[in-house]
Amino acid sequence: MPETDIAVLRTQPPEPLQPITAGDDGKLAVGDVVLAIGNPYGIGQTVTQGIVSALRRHVGGFSVYDQFIQTDAAINPGSSGGALVNLDGELIGLNTSVFNGAKDARGISFAIPARMLFSIVDQLIDKGTASQGWLGISGRDVALSALRNRATSGVFVTGVYQGGPADKAGIKPGDVIDGLDELATPDSRSLQYVSSHIAPQSEVTVHGRRNGKAFKRHLVMGKRQRQ
Template identity: 45%
Template sequence: MARLRTAIIFLLQSATVGLAAAFVVVYLFPGLVQSGRNPAGAGPSSYSDAVSVAAPAVVNLVSTVRSGGGRDGGISAVESLGSGVIMDDEGYVITNDHVIDGVASIQVFLTDGRASSAAVVGTDPDTDLALLKIDLDDLPKIPLGRSDTLRVGDVVLAIGNPFSIGQTVTQGIVSGTRRGQLGLSPFENFIQTDAAINLGNSGGALVNASGQLVGINTAFFSRRLDSEGIGFAIPVNLVRGVMEDLISHGRVVRGWLGVATETLTPDQAEALGLDEGFGIILTRVQSGSPADRAGLRPTDVITYIDETPVVVWQDALRLIARMEPGTRVVLTGKRLGQEFTVEAEVAERPSPGGG
């Protein structure tokens, strides 16, 4: 009997010590307990709330394509499918320029079953964006996010109408930002994602985990290179600027100097005696352009635009493009080893194909 009593007391003492130790661990290291239920960094099990916020504003575009193949030599009723995004309650719809290029008419179909013909407000082939206008009441509009705060690894959802099968949502992450040098447009600053972007998704929405628009999907790169798992979207910050210009002017007004440039490598900069170690070299100066009138020549090296260092040619292009025509800009650089400074008056960038 004494042995049994001793064993019971021992077990009770062990249990008490164990509970006390567990209390200390929970008190001092609460993350260890929480990680068992909800691992650190784990996302939600569903993104249906984000989809319900964004999806109603993503529309299907059906176009009649111009064709000279028929006996009437006019319009052929060929459907060209793509996507678009309703940006506000006034009926402005953003899409890709290549989706509507060459079409005779455009019908916009909403997820609630309504449809409307669309007028083209303006296009911007330089960014592959186009703005449409529809006339319907009580329109859903997509909430706008910010593309400049996106981080690699952020969850994103691509919403569109691929392969004529109906609205589809795919999920992925931001694989990269500020992607350029893809040869798709002069003003490349793409968001790269592994969310599936297929034929028909062009012009659709790339949204964050809250359902806010962060980009407009484009399938160009994936189709051209027949690549798997790589999609690109035009950042919403760029989209907003283009949309504002198209509403105000019917076109995008950009600054222009009339030069072709290349980025200098560090070795080239050193060989040219550039103390800064960076710069862009002019490979062509268009006759009669602002750069030509300012006295710039091929092989000139530009290191600063006003007081902004010029490290890569894409940044220089975007910097000048943001300037209003008529703006006077100071260019600093080197010519044959000698530093120079010139002043040029920015002109309006010619439209593509307009010289």
């Protein structure tokens, strides 16, 4: 899937492979020790150690849906596609790139979070293609003008697409959305990222505020049309 830099390959290994244990990148915290596995410059399997430098990092020039795990573990050409694991050996990310903003930049590497990885991979295996979820709203980050809703973070809904998932769930302009299921969405980029990696037709719970009062709405995700 070009938008997310994820692909699935079918292999026929001579011996059965042991699948890696899936971890929960949602439990990561800045400072956690991580290991990056790869084949840098084709010299053979290599493991490097680092820490989580930042979470939900947006890096311009990749995709509007990126919220990478940033780490200082050494990643070089050949390391892309390798596993980023925690100290329990659980997969919490997929190494994808290094920072190219400066020639002397070191120790700034990025990995695709496991939650996003699993969502896309499951769809690719089941259907041969992956689709991104769609809420059917337009919005902006909560500003001072929206404080009448007693919200200091979230997405202020400015428009609802008629007949879309949000419209059917009763969400209206003026509402503030601050979470999907158990995931917080403190700003519009977070909401876009989380919603886009929920498979269409999935049922989700929208958490928000209307006129200062918290509410929950259940909706079925729509399918985002590719631009």
